[in-house]
Each structure stands twice: as C-alpha cells, then as structure tokens.
Amino acid sequence: MTFSRWLGSQEGPPRSPLLASLALVGTLLAMGALVVTADHRVATALVKQDAALGLDAAFTRAQISVANEAIAVRDYRVEPSPVNAQRLTRTLRTATEDLATALVLAEQYGAQDSEVLSHQQQHFADRARDFLLLAEADSPSASRIADVELVPTHRVLSVRLEAFAAGYQVDAQQRLTELRRVHDLSRTVQSIGGLVTGFIVAVVLRMLLRFSRRVHAEARSHERASLHDPLTGLLNRAGFRRSLEEPRAGGAGVALIDLDAFKAVNDTHGHAAGDAVLVAVSDLLRRRVRSCDAVARLGGDEFAVLLPGMACREDAGRWAESLAADLRFELHLDSDTVPGGASVQVGGSVGVAVATGPEDPDGLLNRADRAMYRAKGRFDKTGCPGWALDVGHAPGAAAAPCPAAVPPAAVPLTPSH
Structure with missing residues (x-):
C-alpha cells in the first residue's frame, strides 16, 4: 500500500x-x-x-x-x-x-x-x-x-x-x-x-482542502436531499415552497396535478408499479415545462408546477388543457417491474391558479387545489381530460417574457428510473 x-x-x-x-x-x-x-x-x-x-x-x-x-x-x-x-x-x-x-x-x-x-x-x-x-x-x-x-x-x-x-x-x-x-x-x-x-x-x-470539499459536497448533498424527492428527483414540498416564496416580478401560475386511480395501480400491481407510474409522470412533466419553471412531487401521487410569468388566463388554460391530455397514456411495465409484465392506464387532473401580481403562496396553492378538485369532478362526470382554471380576483394580463415551452414529446413506454 x-x-x-x-x-x-x-x-x-x-x-x-x-x-x-x-x-x-x-x-x-x-x-x-x-x-x-x-x-x-x-x-x-x-x-x-x-x-x-x-x-x-x-x-x-x-x-x-x-x-x-x-x-x-x-x-x-x-x-x-x-x-x-x-x-x-x-x-x-x-x-x-x-x-x-x-x-x-x-x-x-x-x-x-x-x-x-x-x-x-x-x-x-x-x-x-x-x-x-x-x-x-x-x-x-x-x-x-x-x-x-x-x-x-x-x-x-x-x-x-x-x-x-x-x-x-x-x-x-x-x-x-x-x-x-x-x-x-x-x-x-x-x-x-x-x-x-x-x-x-x-x-x-x-x-x-479535501476535507473542506467533502464537507461542502456533503452539505450540498444534504441540502439537495432535503429539497428533492428521492424517487423522482423532483423538488419535494419544502423545495417547491422555497421556489414559490422567491421574489419575482410580474405574475405567476401554479398547477397542481393529482393522478387518477393511482391507488388501484398500487393495490393491483404493487408499489413497484406505482413507483414506475410516478417516474413516468415525472419524466413527462420535465419535458413539458420551461427552463424557468419548477416541478415538484408534493407527496403520494400529487405533483405541482410553478409557472413564473404565466398570468394570462388564455395561456394558462391552453397549457392546462394540453397537459391534461398528455397525462392520459398507457404505460407498459416490463417483467422486472411486474412479474410477467403489465399495462396500466395513467391519467391525471390538473388545476391551475394564476395571479398577475404578488400573492400569498398559501392563497395561490389553495386556489390551485380547489381548481384541481373541480377538474377531478369534471373528469368523473364527463370522462374528459380533467383540468380547471382559477384566476382569482386578478384580471387576465400578459405575463413577463419567459423562454418558450419545450414541445410535448411522446411518453416512453418503459419508465426510466
């Protein structure tokens, strides 16, 4: 040695x-x-x-x-x-x-x-x-x-x-x-x-020097672990809350997504299948957001997206409708995930709240949550992709410029872990 x-x-x-x-x-x-x-x-x-x-x-x-x-x-x-x-x-x-x-x-x-x-x-x-x-x-x-x-x-x-x-x-x-x-x-x-x-x-x-680097790396790792979801790599509730509380000019939108029939997937195929669904939805959300947006898994089958600058009612509605449609896909699970393989139907309800100016984060989240539950009720009644919009008391207005959204891409049949 x-x-x-x-x-x-x-x-x-x-x-x-x-x-x-x-x-x-x-x-x-x-x-x-x-x-x-x-x-x-x-x-x-x-x-x-x-x-x-x-x-x-x-x-x-x-x-x-x-x-x-x-x-x-x-x-x-x-x-x-x-x-x-x-x-x-x-x-x-x-x-x-x-x-x-x-x-x-x-x-x-x-x-x-x-x-x-x-x-x-x-x-x-x-x-x-x-x-x-x-x-x-x-x-x-x-x-x-x-x-x-x-x-x-x-x-x-x-x-x-x-x-x-x-x-x-x-x-x-x-x-x-x-x-x-x-x-x-x-x-x-x-x-x-x-x-x-x-x-x-x-x-x-x-x-x-190595000790200092290791301490800083561990501190960054601990900070990242405290702000990110270990399964999907997205922000967790604390990380999303920090992003939501950051000061920003102009309005913003918040979207809450709740998966449909997720409990049935876990009960029928096991938690490995449920994890595969969560990872697939996470990959979809990453491709559907802009570089300035923040995506999080708040817990269970609930996701959230922060949309800085999106305070226009029409833009938010089109974005929510497109996302709700993309969230409805069939996911094929291989034999490593489920014995013998299986296919599950994925779907989700989207609720979006927009504000043209500063607003309390809790109030914005509550409005997005109410919109999401209205979307779930709409899906239960009509079977159409569920989404709903809540603009609060603020009039619709053009938002501050932001990089263009990444075009939607096809959802992979085999989820990546």
Missing part, C-alpha cells in the same frame, strides 16, 4: 484520518526532536571549542611571558641598568600571572599536574629576584646563580610548559574539527527537517 493510498485517494475519504493525523504529528515531533538535538550538540560543541581555544590562547600568552623572562635576565646581565631591572621585575610578575591564569583554566578543563609548573615558575621567579638583588649589590654570586640555577631552571620550565600546552592545542584543533562536523550535521538535519516539514504541511493542506 502506497503512502498516498494510505492517506486516501483524491476521489474518496482517507482510510484512517486519525492514523494519518497521528503519523503526521509524530513525524513533525520526531523532526523537531532531531533539530533540537542537533542544535544542542552544536551549542555544546561551541562551548567546548570556546573553552579549548581560550585555554590554548592562555597557554600561548604564558609561553610568551615565560620566554620574556629569559630575555629580561639576559638583558640585565648585559646591561645592569635600573630600566632593565624594572623590566625584569615586571616580566617576572607578568609571567607568573599569565601562567597562573592558564593553569586555573587547565584545572577547570580537567588538568591534574598543573601544580608542578606553578612551583617551577615560582622557584624561577624567586631565584631571579635573588639574582637581581645580588647583582645590584655587585656580589660575585649573581653570575653563579644566573648560570647554574636560572638558565637550567628556565629551560626545564619552558620544555614542560610547551609539552603541557601542546596537548591542549591538539585538543583545541580536535574541538574545532568536531564543531565543524556537528555544525554540518546540524545544517543537514535542518535542511531535511525543512523539506519534511514542507511536505507534511503540503499533505495537511491537501487533507484540509
């Missing part, structure tokens, strides 16, 4: 929206954790690298200061002036302070043998001060101290300090290399995280 199929195809809903959502959230959390971990490693590497570089710089300063001690002793021996004496004193103090600073950082870094260097530096500084005092007093012991003690002691101090600092210089380079590696890894993780996040956002947006 592919990932897209698991999330759900474009045509249908997701197979498991909850699992898909949990998977996306889990992926986002995992990528977030990776990015945070990478950033933390970069921060840790930066701290360690800064500490290593700081320690390396401190030992470099200490090495320079210790080297300056030997130079200051040599210069004073060459020229024992007050200036060189002050320089030697200052150099000894600076070297002691710089080495102490470096050793403190080394101890924080985990050094274990820093006290040896500290003692050697202190010993060298003490003997250098003794040398300075003896030299200022013109004592012959000054040269012996310089040659026998200061030079060898300083050489040992320099070698040990260089070896001690070399380890931290190598460590600083290793920390710098590690920082670069971790930084590159972090950038890679962030790039992948950005791509994955973008993909997940796109998937979420797609799911939201």
